[in-house]
Amino acid sequence: MENLRISGERLWASLMEMAKIGATPKGGVNRQALTDLDRQSRELFTEWCEAAGCSVSVDAMGNMFARRPGRDNDLPPVMTGSHLDTQPTGGKFDGAYGVMAGLEVIRTLNDLAIETEAPVEVAVWTNEEGCRFAPSMVGSGVFAGKFTLEEIYAATDPDGRTFGEELEGIGYKGELPAGGRPVGAFFEVHIEQGPVLEREDKTVGVVRGAQGLRWYDITVRGRESHAGTTPMESRKDALAAAAEMIAAAESIAVSRPPHTVVTVGMVEVRPNSRNTIPGEVYFTIDLRHPEEESLADTGERLAATMKAIAERRGVVLDFEEIVHARAVGFDPQCVAAVRAAAERAGYSHMDVISGAGHDACYMAGIAPTAMVFIPCADGISHNEIESATPEDAEAGCNVLLHAILDRAGTAS
Amino acid sequence: MENLRISGERLWASLMEMAKIGATPKGGVNRQALTDLDRQSRELFTEWCEAAGCSVSVDAMGNMFARRPGRDNDLPPVMTGSHLDTQPTGGKFDGAYGVMAGLEVIRTLNDLAIETEAPVEVAVWTNEEGCRFAPSMVGSGVFAGKFTLEEIYAATDPDGRTFGEELEGIGYKGELPAGGRPVGAFFEVHIEQGPVLEREDKTVGVVRGAQGLRWYDITVRGRESHAGTTPMESRKDALAAAAEMIAAAESIAVSRPPHTVVTVGMVEVRPNSRNTIPGEVYFTIDLRHPEEESLADTGERLAATMKAIAERRGVVLDFEEIVHARAVGFDPQCVAAVRAAAERAGYSHMDVISGAGHDACYMAGIAPTAMVFIPCADGISHNEIESATPEDAEAGCNVLLHAILDRAGTAS
Numbered sequence: 011m012e013n014l015r016i017s018g019e020r021l022w023a024s025l026m027e028m029a030k031i032g033a034t035p036k037g038g039v040n041r042q043a044l045t046d047l048d049r050q051s052r053e054l055f056t057e058w059c060e061a062a063g064c065s066v067s068v069d070a071m072g073n074m075f076a077r078r079p080g081r082d083n084d085l086p087p088v089m090t091g092s093h094l095d096t097q098p099t100g101g102k103f104d105g106a107y108g109v110m111a112g113l114e115v116i117r118t119l120n121d122l123a124i125e126t127e128a129p130v131e132v133a134v135w136t137n138e139e140g141c142r143f144a145p146s147m148v149g150s151g152v153f154a155g156k157f158t159l160e161e162i163y164a165a166t167d168p169d170g171r172t173f174g175e176e177l178e179g180i181g182y183k184g185e186l187p188a189g190g191r192p193v194g195a196f197f198e199v200h201i202e203q204g205p206v207l208e209r210e211d212k213t214v215g216v217v218r219g220a221q222g223l224r225w226y227d228i229t230v231r232g233r234e235s236h237a238g239t240t241p242m243e244s245r246k247d248a249l250a251a252a253a254e255m256i257a258a259a260e261s262i263a264v265s266r267p268p269h270t271v272v273t274v275g276m277v278e279v280r281p282n283s284r285n286t287i288p289g290e291v292y293f294t295i296d297l298r299h300p301e302e303e304s305l306a307d308t309g310e311r312l313a314a315t316m317k318a319i320a321e322r323r324g325v326v327l328d329f330e331e332i333v334h335a336r337a338v339g340f341d342p343q344c345v346a347a348v349r350a351a352a353e354r355a356g357y358s359h360m361d362v363i364s365g366a367g368h369d370a371c372y373m374a375g376i377a378p379t380a381m382v383f384i385p386c387a388d389g390i391s392h393n394e395i396e397s398a399t400p401e402d403a404e405a406g407c408n409v410l411l412h413a414i415l416d417r418a419g420t421a422s
Numbered sequence: 423m424e425n426l427r428i429s430g431e432r433l434w435a436s437l438m439e440m441a442k443i444g445a446t447p448k449g450g451v452n453r454q455a456l457t458d459l460d461r462q463s464r465e466l467f468t469e470w471c472e473a474a475g476c477s478v479s480v481d482a483m484g485n486m487f488a489r490r491p492g493r494d495n496d497l498p499p500v501m502t503g504s505h506l507d508t509q510p511t512g513g514k515f516d517g518a519y520g521v522m523a524g525l526e527v528i529r530t531l532n533d534l535a536i537e538t539e540a541p542v543e544v545a546v547w548t549n550e551e552g553c554r555f556a557p558s559m560v561g562s563g564v565f566a567g568k569f570t571l572e573e574i575y576a577a578t579d580p581d582g583r584t585f586g587e588e589l590e591g592i593g594y595k596g597e598l599p600a601g602g603r604p605v606g607a608f609f610e611v612h613i614e615q616g617p618v619l620e621r622e623d624k625t626v627g628v629v630r631g632a633q634g635l636r637w638y639d640i641t642v643r644g645r646e647s648h649a650g651t652t653p654m655e656s657r658k659d660a661l662a663a664a665a666e667m668i669a670a671a672e673s674i675a676v677s678r679p680p681h682t683v684v685t686v687g688m689v690e691v692r693p694n695s696r697n698t699i700p701g702e703v704y705f706t707i708d709l710r711h712p713e714e715e716s717l718a719d720t721g722e723r724l725a726a727t728m729k730a731i732a733e734r735r736g737v738v739l740d741f742e743e744i745v746h747a748r749a750v751g752f753d754p755q756c757v758a759a760v761r762a763a764a765e766r767a768g769y770s771h772m773d774v775i776s777g778a779g780h781d782a783c784y785m786a787g788i789a790p791t792a793m794v795f796i797p798c799a800d801g802i803s804h805n806e807i808e809s810a811t812p813e814d815a816e817a818g819c820n821v822l823l824h825a826i827l828d829r830a831g832t833a834s
Binding site: 202203204205206209221223225234235236237238239240241242244247249250252253254256257260263264267268270271272273274275276277279282283284285286287288294296298364365366367389390391392393 | 614615616617618621633635637646647648649650651652653654655656659661662664665666668669672675676679680682683684685686687688689691694695696697698699700706708710776777778779801802803804805
């Protein structure tokens with residue numbers, strides 16, 4: 011059993027075939043949730059799964075489950091999967107790799123006629139990306155009880171169409187209730203979307219959990235005035251104050267290694283005129299850390315530092331937390347199963363913390379969960395040039411196979 | 423002659439009447455260049471000037487000249503004036519005060535039947551603001567030979583209409599050539615548009631010149647990446663680099679008192695997304711100083727500092743100077759005439775340097791020129807709440823009267 015290997019070639023061929031649906035001229039994929047392209051990708055997935063002997067069911071969120079029966083079908087299934095939707099300028103691997111890897115595991119079990127104790131299911135979660143309909147990860151989120159069906163159905167895209175209408179429109183509003191059934195374990199394999207594995211020259215990331223996240227909205231109000239006629243000492247320059255705050259946010263993050271990351275991604279200056287001293291600046295902070303305590307502590311330090319800068323400069327500060335997603339720790343046994351699988355297969359590996367959110371983060375709330383990462387070139391994702399190697403894709407899938415076998419058990 | 427005074431009441435009434443054309447609900451004026459409102463203000467001006475016995479001519483730029491003959495009409499005229507166009511959310515005083523003050527001088531000379539040696543002209547310069555058609559100060563600029571008629575005619579507004587068409591459209595493309603005739607002296611009275619006179623509690627600013635100005639466009643290119651998955655040490659954050667540069671620009675200005683002013687007024691972040699590390703940031707610098715040497719030196723220091731920051735951070739810097747308006751020193755004799763007039767009238771006064779550009783800055787290139795400033799509330803201009811007092815408006819106009827008499831001479 012320990013020498014079992016999936017077919018890297020077949021996995022890669024399936025990935026490349028799936029990437030044709032919504033392919034962009036620059037080599038990426040634009041296959042946003044609940045579009046006709048999303049429907050096409052679901053149909054291809056169904057066709058492949060049925061050919062592999064699975065039954066495919068769809069729940070009220072459009073989540074799909076391809077099921078391979080086990081010896082004891084009363085056991086909760088061991089589940090794997092990810093998503094098929096992409097960003098508008100997404101790549102071939104984000105999401106699709108995790109789904110295709112699940113399918114490849116099933117094909118491999120079929121090839122070798124291995125019967126598992128528990129059934130194995132490959133899930134396709136609806137609208138992981140959240141770019142057309144916010145928020146993200148709603149398929150797994152509803153399944154895990156984090157959102158209600160009603161609130162998600164009511165979400166609208168930029169053209170005003172609702173999620174519920176569009177889900178029905180592509181024919182994937184299923185009969186099954188979304189969630190409410192036991193899952194034995196959940197594994198998700200994904201590209202890292204960061205540079206650590208590549209930098210450390212490791213093939214497999216054993217994902218121990220996901221960072222917590224806090225989002226802040228900051229507004230600095232000074233006094234708009236003429237750039238030529240207002241002496242430096244008479245200014246209340248909202249942008250000069252914001253620049254000092256943005257520099258301080260970076261320094262705070264750097265002073266708390268190794269896991270603290272702080273990003274100011276968005277800035278709006280008003281009136282944003284070359285010869286007017288800015289009267290108001292809005293900017294955002296994205297703060298992440300694997301531990302809740304550190305997250306809270308850094309958040310307080312950011313707030314206090316910005317308050318001090320604002321007071322010293324005589325500008326008005328509005329510092330508001332708008333999102334707090336708690337840090338997630340994955341199941342130690344599932345994590346150990348992943349680590350052991352990588353170890354046995356002889357892949358170089360390291361423990362990592364996911365910087366991004368994944369469907370697995372919600373699944374961790376209702377089932378023992380872990381993730382497997384593989385490197386992606388330059389850590390780039392959500393980009394048409396997103397890239398991973400066939401060898402790494404194969405390695406991640408082999409680790410997934412053995413982690414699933416570990417949790418599902420073999421009947422023979 | 424020394425006790426001559428203009429009528430502050432009549433001046434104020436004319437100012438308030440003119441401010442009705444394009445009046446905004448917030449108490450300001452929106453009377454942009456070459457609009458129908460601009461036409462209305464020109465017609466009112468013409469009506470008043472003709473009633474005061476002046477002939478009004480219009481040149482090919484739409485510049486208007488109300489002429490009161492002197493004893494010797496072969497002498498070049500002593501000219502005063504400013505502009506009647508405003509910013510979209512402009513005030514009642516910027517420009518209009520200088521024109522109405524010129525008219526009030528003529529009315530006063532008429533009341534007292536004073537004949538000047540040289541003729542006196544009140545100029546209305548077309549499109550000083552430059553907000554509808556860039557650049558600014560083109561009426562005086564063409565008159566002084568800084569621009570050609572053709573290039574200015576070709577300028578377009580945001581709707582694609584050309585300056586030439588619109589000037590013709592309001593009926594003010596005149597027959598006279600723009601410029602090319604001698605001017606004996608030029609005086610412009612204006613609100614300060616800055617806080618210095620108010621802060622120093624002075625009624626009159628004797629303007630010795632105008633600051634030089636350098637405008638820079640700066641682009642910082644880093645590497646766009648995921649806010650959650652990119653460790654601090656792997657980042658090339660274009661915004662963190664720009665924030666450090668913006669803070670440094672302010673420090674450099676503060677370290678070079680009293681006249682150096684540096685403003686970053688505009689920032690554009692790309693992709694400007696909350697959870698993406700910015701890959702590119704564009705920002706502007708507006709640097710001003712009354713002396714060219716200091717301006718050049720500060721410009722070099724800004725460039726060197728930003729280059730060092732970019733190199734240390736491994737981001738790419740593009741630092742480009744796009745405008746260099748040289749510092750202007752006004753004519754010492756005209757400046758002395760202004761100072762003496764303020765002195766004799768018993769007004770508190772101080773020498774100042776104009777922070778903003780004015781039509782007088784171009785006129786200084788072809789005629790002995792000076793300016794008179796009066797305070798404006800909180801130094802605020804280009805704003806509907808722009809405000810000045812009747813007493814200060816009267817004082818500035820009295821100074822203007824005596825400076826004009828000094829240069830035009832009296833025939834009696």
